[in-house]
Amino acid sequence: MRRTSSLCSAAAGLLVNFALASAPLAQGNVLMLMADDVGVDKIGAYGEGSMVPSTPNIDALAAGGVRFKTCWTNATSSTTRATVLTGRYSFRTGIGYLVLQDTSTPALSLSETILPEVFDLGSPGSFTHASIGKWHLGNFTVGGDAAPNLAGFGHFSGILTNMEGTENYSNWMKTENGVSAFSPTYITTDQVDEALAFVNTQTSSWYCQVWFWAGHAPYESPPTALCGCTLPPPVPHGDVKPYYNASIASLDTEIGRLLSNIPAEVLAETTIIFVADNGTPAESTVAPFVPAHAKPTLYEGGLRVPLIVKGPQVVQPGRVVNHLVNSVDLFRTVLDVMGVQPEPVLPPGTKIDSVSMLPYLLDPAAPAQRKWIYSELFFDPLFQPKKAIRDTRFKYLRQGTFEELYDLQLDPWESQNLMLGVLTPLQVRMYRKLTEDLAALLAS
Structure with a gap:
């Protein structure tokens, strides 16, 4: 996994000629951290919100990497996750709303070629891969409890769908490689435990996505050691903001534990991506942000999320990229970082919408790779299909x-x-x- 002079040569070429922007780099590792229901208003490094949780570890990633000012996702969980894994917009995959277990909305088809399958087909035997945390792309008829593995991941440990009934952060249905049982471990802690168990046992290059549950409902008081707070049990229809913020503070603490327990020599070869699946929900939105424009709308509050990338490719860390990017772009970016090209292994005629963000990491003066960004929502039972497009x-x-x-x-x-x-x-x-x-x- 040691990066060689070939990486330096590739990087230098990219700095000179953006026609080489999708050229493979040497193999490394990618750790993708995804928060749930977290807009730019809830991360300290963005400096845009009020009543912001304490996020020193995420802020440190921004200080040591690149922070993207305008990253759009889709407005709901499943839709964004599908775009990240396929590099394709929702109208192509059919995932336009939450994947519901009652099958009233489609699950991600197993015929879609997702990131781990591209790794295996494009560079057989070179990478291991794991999905830790929230999946939310399968249902009882498409994959069932084994959906992440059938979709292509070598290892899965996490929660398959939204919590139901009496489930909460400390009592939830955990699935590991197709076997499900209730877990009493605080879910954010469990997800970091599982990520460390995977990462620290690998002997080759790896891709690990840790798609956290936090800060999604149901809200509760986290362990005091994680959030630095003591909250009473939430009351029905009460103010959820303190509990939401505590979940984000706890997430940040656990991200700090994750990164501090990966050996330094491994982190030096690892690209770390922090992103969220959609914006902050209305009940946790604070002025000047507008609750009526929060998740799950296609206004900026519902779509604009934090995106931070730290890694060995980043030139001039601590800067902000003002160019437009989209969650769909993570697909090609991850593949470029790991030196794998998707086109040779995808089924003929597969349309990829993803645009690599690698030029922005390599060159502070990189020109815009996109003129516009796009988002959509359909299959929502309450509303007609929605579409949004914007330029700068x-x-x-x-x-x-x-x-x-x-x-x-x-x-x-x-x-x-x-x-x-x-x-x-x-x-x-x-x-x-x-x-x-x-x-x-x-x-x-």
């Missing part, structure tokens, strides 16, 4: 025949729908451009 300034949303247009430079909180008034010539041009880009994407 303007944003267009459509739900059925209802349209919205916002100038995010002048109206970052999306309070004035320009479609309800008379558009200026600039606004007309941007409306046409975004709707044309959207139409072209959906026709592709």
Whole structure:
């Protein structure tokens, strides 16, 4: 796993010529940490929210890596997870809403080629891989308890779907490689325990995704040692914000334990990605962020999440990337970092929407790789399908025949729908451009 001069040569070439942006690098490790229901307003390094949990370990990743200012996901858990693993937008995979166990919404088809399968097909025997934590992509008819393994992961330990009934952070159904039983271990602690058990027993390059449950409901008081707080039991219909914040503080503590217990020589060869699956839920949103624009909406509060990358590729750590990125881009980024190209191993005709973020890691002056970012939500039982697309300034949303247009430079909180008034010539041009880009994407 030692990086050689070939990596330096590859990196130098990328700095000079962005046509080489997808060239393979030497093999290393990737550790992807995904929080649940955490927007940019809840991470200290972003400096955008009020009533922010204590996140010193996540903030340290930002100080030692690259922080992306505008990363969009989808508005719900399953949809984002599918884009990360496939590199494909939801309208291609069919995962447009939560994957529900009653099969009323589709699960991710086992015919989709996901990250671990690309590793195995593109570089057989070179990588081990594990999925730790939340899956939320299978149901009783597609994979069942073995869904993550059948989808391609060599090892799975975690929770398959949302908690139900009396389940909570300290009483939840844990599944390990197809075998399920209730666990009394605080779920964030268990997920770090399992990640360490995997990472610290590997002898070759590895990919490990740790998709945490925190800070998803149901909310409760975490162990005092994790959150540095003592909270009474939550009451029905009470204020959940202290419990939500405590779950994030506990998550940060456990991330610190995870990173401090991986040998330094392994961390030196590991790219660490911290991201979330969607924005903060309304009940935990605090002004100036708008609860009505939080999860699961397609407003910025529902889509814009923290994305931090730290690793040996990062030039000039501690900086901010202002270019637009999307969770779908993690697919090609992970593969580029690990030196695997997907196209030779994907079924013919497979459309990949992912755009590598590797140039942004290698070069502080890298030009934008995207002109726009896109998100969508469908199969929601309460609403018509929704679509959103934005560039660096303007944003267009459509739900059925209802349209919205916002100038995010002048109206970052999306309070004035320009479609309800008379558009200026600039606004007309941007409306046409975004709707044309959207139409072209959906026709592709």
